[in-house]
Amino acid sequence: MSSETSTPSTGKPRVAVVFGGRSSEHAISVVTAGAVLRAIDRTKYDVLPIGITADGRWALTSADPDRMAIADRKLPSVDDLAESADGAVLLPVDPGSREVVYTEPGNVPKALGDVDVVFPMLHGPYGEDGTLQGLLELSGVPYVGSGVLASAVGMDKEYMKRVFTSFGLPVGPYEVIRPQEWDRDPAAARKKIVDFAADHGWPVFVKPARAGSSFGITKVDDLAGLDAAVEEARSHDPKIIVESLLRGREIECGVLEFEDGPRASVPAEIPPVTAHDFYDFEAKYIDSASGMVPAPLTEEQTARVQELAVRAFEAVSCEGLVRADFFLLDSGEFVINEINTMPGFTPISMYPRMWQESGVSYPELVDRLLQAALRRSTGLR
The missing domain is CATH 3.30.1490.20 (ATP-grasp fold, A domain)
Incomplete structure (x- = not known):
């Protein structure tokens, strides 16, 4: 067992970075977690990397970010990073305990020590949709990001749009x-x-x-x-x-929870991609199509999209972070397309790039999210 998985005695908060998962976004979650593991300040936090395989097993993994990147168009997976083919990590079932346990067939379970906060770097179903958040609530472990309801609404495009409409936010047909x-x-x-x-x-x-x-x-x-x-x-x-089809420009805006409430980043623009029909998976992650940060908008347009992004964050009762995606129509009206309650954190992802341009570096962004989670307690939100 590596030193990363030993019980820490440093007194620093212990962060379990959880990634992978059962959704089709498994590989992107691994890439995202690699970037976060690279950025976490190890002088301030102890880290426990936990990967969830595509079939749902929680595994101890390598914490080497270089093994978690897209290389030669090959996507990474938790199975390639797991320290054991059949070992499993178990979260506490008692809210009064935060001790994580590691089991292997035929061996005595090993205590890995307490976890103070979970950074769930999962995208899509079984991770970003409120299911993992519910498990962490039952376990009594604080975590980064939105709670059960906001995560579920943010995952379901239908109910997300229904909530936006009820709060007076403009949506497309x-x-x-x-x-x-x-x-x-x-x-x-x-x-x-x-x-x-x-x-x-x-x-x-x-x-x-x-x-x-x-x-x-x-x-x-x-x-x-x-x-x-x-x-x-x-x-x-x-x-x-x-x-x-909404004819106009694709604009994104990040929202981050500060001590005094949510704030919006400078917006970004996703330019038309010539090699693809639209901004699809290949364009985003394989061909690395890049957006413009900040977006070339007027001061009034920037203020408007920032206002709408924060309103969307609050309408869905989000916490921690959100990336809000908009269309700026040819008529000059902004229409919100969707929010992402756990947006991509890969090195090329728009959310950290927008905050970098707004004066919040990548390591500071990770630290702010962890500190916000540590300030909150679990339970009904």
Whole structure:
């Protein structure tokens, strides 16, 4: 067992960085965690890296960030980083204890010491959607980021938009196809989408309602490509959402929790990508398409998108951090597309780049998030 997993006696807060997971965003979570592990101040925190394999096993892993990066277009995985093929990490089940235990078949369980705070670097279902947050609430361990409800709402594009609308935030046109609708009567479900396209125009974007990193998204130009797009989205989530094409500029804005409340970063702009139909997974992570930070906006436009980003953060009752994504329409109106309650932290990710430009360095950003989590207690929020 490595020195990283021994019980610390330094008196420093112990951070469990949890990453990987069962979603299609497993590899991006590993990359994100590698960047965070590189940035955490080891003079201030002790670190325990815990990876969740694609089949859900919690494993002790290497803490070497170099092994957690995308190399030669190959995506990393927790299985490649795990110290044992069958060892498992167990969180405390007693809220009065924060001791983490490591078990291997045929061996006596080993105590790894207490964990003071969890940094859950998971994206997508089974990590960013409130499930892990609920587990940590039951365990009584503080964690970085939003609570159960905000995480669940932030993962579900339908209910996110419903919350935004109820708080007066502008959203674009959308239609939802629930699992039973497509299973029971695909012709009727298909007609809903066709009618939506007739009202708002082709092309439309067919998306999984609860996924991220642009997985499962298809730009559909006409009826001929619709069924394949629906099946692709449903391979990631049985509920899908259909959105109209909004003509304008893609603008992002980060929100970070400070001691006196949430603040917005300078915004960024995602320019049109020429090698892809839209800003998809390949463009983001493989070809490393880069945004402009700060976005070339007027002072009034910057102030408006920052205001909307903070309002979205507060509407969903978020904590810690959020990246809010907008369209600046040709009409001059901002429309919010979605928020991400655990945005990417890879070296090329927009969230840390926006805060870097706003005067908060990457290590300071990580430290602020950990300190905010340590100030909070678990329980109903």
